[in-house]
Amino acid sequence: MIASFLRFLRGKARRAPPAQPGAELAALRAQIGAMQARFDLIRQATSDGLWDMEICSPDPIDGDNPFWWSDQFRRLLGYSDERDFPNVLRSWSSRLHPDDAGPTLVAFAAHVHDRTGRTPYDVTYRLKCRNGEYRWFRAQGKTIRAPDGTPQRVAGALTDLTDRNAILGLKRFSEDIIANLPVGLIVADESLRIIRVNRAFLEIFGMQQEGSALARALDAVFRNDALREEAQRVLRDESTRQGIATEWGGKRLRVALAGIRDAEERRRLLVMTEDVTEKQRxxxxxxxxxxxxxxxxxxxxxxxxxxxxxxxxxxxxxxxxxxxxxxxxxxxxxxxxxxxxxxxxxxxxxxxxxxxxxxxxxxxxxxxxxxxxxxxxxxxxxxxxxxxxxxxxxxxxxxxxxxxxxxATAEKIEYLALYDMLTGLPNRRLFADRVEQALMNAQRHRRTLAVMFMDLNRFKEINDTRGHGVGDQVLVKVATRLRAALRGDETLARLAGDEFVVVAQTDDAHAGILIAERLEQALTDPVVTSGGTFSVGVSIGIAFYPSDGTTSEDLLKCADIAMYRAKATGAGHICYRPEMGSELAERMELARKLQRALSEDKLELHYQPKVCLRTGKLVGAEALLRWHDPERGWISPATFIPVAEARDIIGVLGKWVLRQACRQLKAWQDADLASPGRLAVNVSARQLDEAGVADSIQAIVREEGLAPSDLELELTESGVMHHVERAIEIMKTLKRAGFALTIDDFGTGYSSLSYLKRLPVDKLKIDMAFVRDMLKDHHDRTIVTTIIGMARNLDLDVIAEGVEEAAQADTLRAMGCDEAQGFYFGRPVTAEVFAQQWLTPAMQAVCLE
Ligand SMILES: Nc1nc2c(ncn2[C@@H]2O[C@@H]3COP(=O)(O)O[C@H]4[C@@H](O)[C@H](n5cnc6c(=O)[nH]c(N)nc65)O[C@@H]4COP(=O)(O)O[C@H]3[C@H]2O)c(=O)[nH]1
CATH class of the missing domain: 3.30.450.20 (PAS domain)
Structure with missing residues (x-):
């Protein structure tokens, strides 16, 4: 525009006709003044910057070339006067953006040099403003040339593009945004007619941009009147409404409404629709x-x-x-x-x-x-x-x-696997390990090893009569004492029940025996429990490595055998000897069979008469146990009673005998028969070890309907002497209860006179060993005489057993013996035979003449 104006100016100037010099000059001045005024008007009115350069240098882009800039030109760049922005080309060229300077100057030079005038000058570039900011400008220019094409001057205008670009860019930008918004957008007018719609909206509703579809678009959004009314209200109030949930074709939509005004202040409704199906899913x-x-x-x-x-x-x-x-x-x-x-x-x-x-x-x-x-x-x-x-x-x-x-459970299980819960001592398994270790050690150092097997003497009875609680207390106390009696390298273990074992390194057999004595000593004092105080002896069998065995099993077996021998003989401890092995096996077999016979009621009692030597009359009978084994025939009580004692069967056996004897006596009493007198029952020394033996004897007698005075209890001398103090106590009780008491086998137990005086007995029974040979053996005769004299002195009755001949009976009577018993008077026979022989009136006495 500016360029054409310049053209117009120049054209006019050139076309002015020659006139009168004065008038012409005046007209020309007037014309120039009008043109100047018009130019000034244009210059001031236009927002473009104007520029002009006279080409006086062959190089059009020489920085020193004089340039004219309009005030607006300077203003566009932020300058106000010529001092800041001098009238030379450099003022402009030095402010070109480095990226734009080259192309711009080239275009400028090309335009000026092209004599044909066909190369235009219309470029866009950035110029640096006074505030340091670059702004975009469009420069258009035109070169005025001589008729031969020589450039004479070049002038043009500079248009500021920055603001315009910004507006256009913003418009394009906002349109891009609207077009690419993921939210469906409609702009509707006051009648809710669609003015604009974006791509997302069409996609949401599956529509093409065509009239009928668009007509349906709002229907799609405003599916109910309430929503339509809401839209109108928003439009009217220029308010907003968000979060309206609606559906279309299975899609879940969220709609927002906004009432706005457009550039011309017309009311418009913005409807923003978002497909929230996926989002909600x-x-x-x-x-x-x-x-x-x-x-x-x-x-x-x-x-x-x-x-x-x-x-x-x-x-x-x-x-x-x-x-x-x-x-x-x-x-x-x-x-x-x-x-x-x-x-x-x-x-x-x-x-x-x-x-x-x-x-x-x-x-x-x-x-x-x-x-x-x-x-x-x-x-x-x-x-x-x-x-x-x-x-x-x-x-x-x-x-x-x-x-x-x-x-803890695992540890306990492990502990239980190796230790005895009750006493805390090692159990059989751990003991076997310890013996194995001791054996290896003994082998390596060529030393002797002692293995001891211990069994408590009265334990079963304590357990049976006082209960397991008391029995356990006894075991714990015994274990504590035994442990205290041993050295640290001597291992004590509990195998089962009242069986304890020890393994110890020893220098010789004597050292082993000393250990056993230490153990026995530990149990001499009675054991005190909440259920009573008990004398608990111990029987110890000792076996030595390597003489008796080289494995833990063998050594334990040998010690066990020796222990049974110790128990049977009443010795505290016994060392194993090879011959004990077979004896023990036989005794064990016998014990097993005896137990079975007892439980199967295969035992019976025979009765042997006791006769008054003076009158020849029956004064009583002795009940003697008989066992007929199908394989071995009759087995003597002299054989099986010690086994019963050693195996703790004697308690049960003794009670069975007493009960059977009582029943038999009661039966005889109840039958119309002569009185058999007192019935004598043997009481074993081991029975005396049982707790409450006196009570149990009395109880049985009472239960069977008899009085203690009906019975005579025979206790062997050796048995009484075994635990004399205890025996005296029991005998006193029995005596007080009314039982007659006899010391059996008298003369074999070495009882001293002092003890004899203290024993509450009624009668002494001279052992048959002295009676048998008294007629031939002066020594035996003296013993018999002495015993009879002693009995007299102590005011005791005396009976002789084993009387097989009349001469023996005569001699004994002559000696002052009161009673006799033996084959001469009668063998032990069954109850029936005994009744026939002795309890019928005719048979009440034997003829002694
Ligand atoms: N050679 C010979 N022997 C005669 C004569 N008269 C009796 N005998 C036997 O001598 C033993 C007498 O019994 P004991 O001294 O108490 O000796 C008994 C007694 O100590 C024990 N015994 C027997 N029965 C029982 C019992 O029920 N309980 C207990 N604890 N021991 C019993 O067994 C021992 C042996 O009993 P038995 O074999 O029955 O032997 C009986 C009897 O059969 C005779 O003139 N000549």
Whole structure:
């Protein structure tokens, strides 16, 4: 525009016709003044900057070329006067943007030099303003040339593009935004007619941009009148309304309305529609996921195991309720803290295990962990490495089970496997191990080993009569005493019941015997329990390595055999001898058979008469036990009674005999027969060891309907002397109860006169060994005479047993013996035979003449 104006100016100037010089000059001045005025008007009115350069240099882009700039030109760049922006080309060229300077100057030079005038000058470039900011300008120019094309001057205008570009760009930008918005957008007029619609809207509703579809578009949004009314209200009030939920073709839509005004102040309705189907699906999925997770977490909370999740940085991310209970820290206290610092005393172990986990993705094992209160406890820990989708380690799921109880149980099981619960002593298994070790040691150092088998003497009876509680107390106290009697390298164990064993390194057999004596000594004092005080003796069998055996089984067996011998003989301890082996086997077999015979009621009593030597009349009978074994025939009580004593069968056996004898006597009494007198029953020395023996004897007699005075109890002299004090006590009780008491086998037990005086007995029975040979053996005769004299002095009756001949009976009568018993008067016979022979009136006395 400016260029054409310049053209017009120049054209006019050139076309002015020659006139009168004065008038012409005046006209010309007037014309120039008018043109100047018009030019000034244009210059001031235009927003463009004007420029002009006279070409006086061959190089049009020489910086020193004089240039004219209009004030507006300077103003566009922020300058106000010529001093800041001198009238030379450099003022302009030096302010070109470095990227634009080259092309611009080239275009300028090309235009000026092109004599044909066909190269236009119309360029866009950036110029630096006074405030340092670059602004876009469009420059258009035109070169005025001589007729031969030589450029004479070049002038043009500069238009500021920056603001215009910004407006146009903003418009384009906003249109781009609207077009590319993922939200469907409609602009509607006041009648709710669509003015504009964007692509997203059409996509949401599956429409093409054509009239009928667009007409339906609003219907699609405003499916109900309420919504339409709402839209009109928003339009009217220029308000906004968001979050309106509606549906279209199975899609869930969220609509927002806004009432606005356009540039011309007309009311417009913006309808923004978002397809939230997928978003809502994802939200619902996320909600379900969260709910699921919450459920899972609550399940994890219900788990009895401590479950935690730690990050790869070891910091705790999850901590369930059981973990809170187990460790004492709440979830709040531990989240974000390092598991290793919290639970581990040994971080190095944690580091090693973490390396293992990273290698194998899993680790399981036992660990010691720390609680909040500082206490340590054992856990079984299971670690699982959780990896991300790209297989990078992400976190570790840890499940910890408290195994304190399990470990304690395992330890207890282990303890029970090796130790006796009651006494805390090693049991059979551990003892066998210890013997094996001792054997290896003894072999290596060529030493002797003593293995001792011990059995308590009165234990079964204590257990039976006072109950297991008291029996246990006895065992515990005995164990304590035996242990105290041993040295540290001597092992004591309890095998079962009242069986204890010892293994000890010894220099010789004598050293072994000394240990046994120490053990016996330990039990000399009575054992005091809540159920009574008991004298508990012990029988000890000793076997030596290597003389008696080289294995633990052999040594124990030999010691066991020796123990039975000790028990049978009443000796405290006995060392094993090879011949004991077979004897024991036989005795054990016998004991087994005896027990069976007793339980099967295969035993019976025979009765032997006792006769008054003076009158020849029956004064009583002795009940004698008989056992007929189908294989071995009749077995003598002299054989099986010691076995019964050694095997603790004697208590039961004795009671059976007493009860049978009582029943028989009662039967005779109840029958219309002559009185058999007192019935004598043998009481074994071992029976006296039983607790409450006096009570049980009385009870049986009472139960069978007899009086103690109906019975005579025979106790062997040796048996009484075995535990004389105790025997005296029991005998006193029995005597007080009314039983007649006789010392059996008198003369064999070495009882001293002092003891004899204290024994509350009625009668002495001279052992048949003296009676048998008294007529031939002067020595025996003297003994018999002495015993009879002693009895007289002590005011006791005396009876002789084993009287087989009349001469013996005569002699005994002559000696002053009161009664006699023996084959001469009658053999032991069954109850029926005895009744026939002795209890019918005619048979009441034997003829002594
Ligand atoms: N050679 C010979 N022997 C005669 C004569 N008169 C009796 N005998 C036997 O001598 C033993 C007498 O019994 P004892 O001295 O109490 O000796 C008894 C007694 O100590 C014990 N005994 C027998 N029965 C019982 C019982 O029920 N309980 C207990 N604890 N011991 C019993 O067994 C021992 C042996 O009993 P038995 O074999 O029955 O032997 C009986 C009897 O059969 C005779 O003139 N000549």
């Amino acid at each position: 994802l939200r619902e999925e996320a909600r379900a996921h969260v709910a699921r997770q919450r459920d899972q977490l609550s399940l994890l909370d219900k788990a009895t195991d401590a479950i935690l999740v730690r990050g790869i940085d070891h910091r705790i991310q999850f901590w369930n309720k059981s973990a809170e209970r187990l460790y004492g820290w709440t979830s709040k206290e531990v989240l974000g803290r390092s598991e290793v610092e919290l639970l581990y005393d040994e971080p190095s172990q944690f580091a090693t295990l973490t390396d293992e986990l990273l290698e194998h993705d899993e680790w399981r094992g036992e660990l010691m962990h720390r609680r909040k209160d500082g206490s340590s406890f054992a856990v079984e820990s299971h670690w699982t490495l959780v990896r991300s989708e790209d297989h990078q380690p992400q976190s570790v799921l840890v499940i910890n089970t408290d195994i304190t109880q399990r470990k």
